Amino acid sequence: MLRLVRAGCYSRRNCTPKNIDNSQLMYYIKYMANVLNMDKQIMIISALAEGSSIRSIERMTGVHRDTIMRLGVKVGKGCTAMMDEQMRNLSCNRLEMDEIWGFVGKKERHVRPEDPEDVGSVWTFCAIDAETKLVPAFKVGNRDSATADAFVQDVAKRMRNRLQISTDGLNAYVEAIERAFGGDVEYGQIIKVYGIEESITPQRRYSAPAIQSVEKKAIIGRPDFRLISTSYVERLNATTRLHMKRLARLTHAFSKKRENFEAAVGLHFAYYNFVRRHNTLRCTPAMAAGVSREFWSVGDLVEASA
Structure with a gap:
């Protein structure tokens, strides 16, 4: 069992340590790395191009939103x-x-x-x-x-x-x-x-x-x-x-x-x-x-x- 302390916590009194088992650790290593495999990149870029939000892509792919953002900026440039x-x-x-x-x-x-x-x-x-x-x-x-x-x-x-x-x-x-x-x-x-x-109805508020x-x-x-x-x-x-x-x-x-x-x-x-x-x-x-x-x-x- 791997034991990690939350960022910003400096003592046991302030924060309870977060425990991550080996399966969760492998998840972080696989999906949160800076370099994604091509299939993951294509999936993320396709979703971005079709109008999906960063958070929704994170939920669909399991890739952290910061990684999605870095990939989107890199490909966009x-x-x-x-x-x-x-x-x-x-x-x-x-x-x-x-x-x-x-x-x-x-x-x-x-x-x-x-x-x-x-x-x-x-x-x-x-x-x-x-x-x-x-x-x-x-x-x-x-x-x-x-x-x-x-x-x-x-x-x-x-x-x-x-x-x-x-x-x-x-x-x-x-x-x-x-x-x-x-x-x-x-x-x-x-x-x-x-x-x-002169008077705007609710139906035409944004028209x-x-x-x-x-x-x-x-x-x-x-x-x-x-x-x-x-x-x-x-x-x-x-x-x-x-x-x-x-x-x-x-x-x-x-x-x-x-x-x-x-x-x-x-x-x-x-x-x-x-x-x-x-x-x-x-x-x-x-x-x-x-x-x-x-x-x-x-x-x-x-x-x-x-």
Whole structure:
């Protein structure tokens, strides 16, 4: 019988020792080690990519939550680096851009002056190809001109042909797209005006107000007004919230570190682009865009991110 003392207990008066027999010790050695076998890694990454929480994966697999977190961060960072290498010289014709809100540590209204800089609201800028549903780039940061500039510059260097871009009315996009593309782009905005509801019923507490009007504007070039839309990227945002537990509404799940959040975003979009079959395309977005020739498995994703 192996006898271990709880962390933080310095005398018998403060804490009763915890006894662990040999079978329990082997459990800790097998599942709590830093290096997991490939089957366990695939099981964990699959569950993370499908929107399961860290705690639920711990209960399903028997792997400690700290090990799950370390694996998720490692694979997420590798996925980001892999996509940065793969998403080059793309022949996209029509992109839609938008940003999705989240938070790290605590919501903005609870942030105090002594808190770290990366605590509070965080925005994920992303773009989607309306034809292939590929997500060529994303950027995590603040909802400001600096993040918009970095994001649009990253998108621009991955394209090889003139394209049409659609965004909402965020002013940061205008200067960012002009600096990144110059006049070599067709850029239009779609601005939706929402009404004001005087009384909100419990059933509509978390629903957006009704749209009163929609205005489309040509900002750069001569965009096709019929194709100025953000419907696909807004649907992508819904998919992201569904498959990223950290962004799910009305839950206790959230990131405590910006590093963990960025890794989770990288894992999500890599899984979306290379592994997840899109029903309307009958293949993955990466296959439709010519980035990949075949379906990827989660095992392929883990190996590519190593």
